[in-house]
Amino acid sequence: DAKTTQPPSMDCAEGRAANLPCNHSTISGNEYVYWYRQIHSQGPQYIIHGLKNNETNEMASLIITEDRKSSTLILPHATLRDTAVYYCIAYQGGKLIFGQGTELSVKP
Amino acid sequence: NAGVMQNPRHLVRRRGQEARLRCSPMKGHSHVYWYRQLPEEGLKFMVYLQKENIIDESGMPKERFSAEFPKEGPSILRIQQVVRGDSAAYFCASSPPGPAASSYEQYFGPGTRLTVT
Numbered sequence: 001d002a003k004t005t006q007p008p009s010m011d012c013a014e015g016r017a018a019n020l021p022c023n024h025s026t027i028s029g030n031e032y033v034y035w036y037r038q039i040h041s042q043g044p045q046y047i048i049h050g051l052k053n054n055e056t057n058e059m060a061s062l063i064i065t066e067d068r069k070s071s072t073l074i075l076p077h078a079t080l081r082d083t084a085v086y087y088c089i090a091y092q093g094g095k096l097i098f099g100q101g102t103e104l105s106v107k108p
Numbered sequence: 109n110a111g112v113m114q115n116p117r118h119l120v121r122r123r124g125q126e127a128r129l130r131c132s133p134m135k136g137h138s139h140v141y142w143y144r145q146l147p148e149e150g151l152k153f154m155v156y157l158q159k160e161n162i163i164d165e166s167g168m169p170k171e172r173f174s175a176e177f178p179k180e181g182p183s184i185l186r187i188q189q190v191v192r193g194d195s196a197a198y199f200c201a202s203s204p205p206g207p208a209a210s211s212y213e214q215y216f217g218p219g220t221r222l223t224v225t
Contacts, residue, residue, distance in 0.1 A: 032212075041197060042218065043216035043218050043219050044201075045216065046216075049213060091212065095167065096153060100150060
């Protein structure tokens with residue numbers, strides 16, 4: 001699986017959009033971009049995934065660049081409950097390889 | 109549709125005892141994964157199982173650890189002769205069967221916190 005790079009931490013004001021970047025320059029053609037988050041010490045929570053096209057669900061939007069070398073997870077209206085560690089993973093099935101992720105702090 | 113169930117949620121064992129962690133996947137899911145999170149560290153893959161088969165155990169320690177997912181019943185992660193370094197949160201995840209990675213999203217349970225005294 002391709003390696004991903006994320007900033008270690010970010011802050012976001014409550015009610016504003018949180019944009020979390022991820023670089024995956026070595027991603028292969030059959031690897032999807034998956035996003036998970038872990039709130040405090042709970043089990044990781046699946047957020048969204050995509051291959052080439054932008055994706056949106058009730059939780060977030062995923063924007064993937066045309067060359068697929070990077071992507072951005074967007075939480076449109078961040079709340080305090082979105083404070084968590086967010087993981088971007090290049091994935092083609094089987095085991096998930098978690099990096100260090102981005103620690104997002106949503107502040108009032 | 110109940111999520112992934114893990115029990116117990118907290119487990120205390122003395123050094124040398126055995127720990128048995130259970131995971132019931134989501135309904136309709138036939139793939140189970142175990143991950144470990146040591147204190148202040150990230151999540152590390154341990155093992156991937158389908159019913160009655162171990163698909164990938166590349167993350168399992170060579171000794172004392174074993175996992176199974178029988179035809180009937182939950183998946184079991186077994187740790188024999190526990191040591192203090194085994195103290196961690198153990199998470200189980202499940203995913204549905206499917207032909208492509210687009211269906212491989214894994215859904216995690218709440219975890220079992222193992223403390224070895």
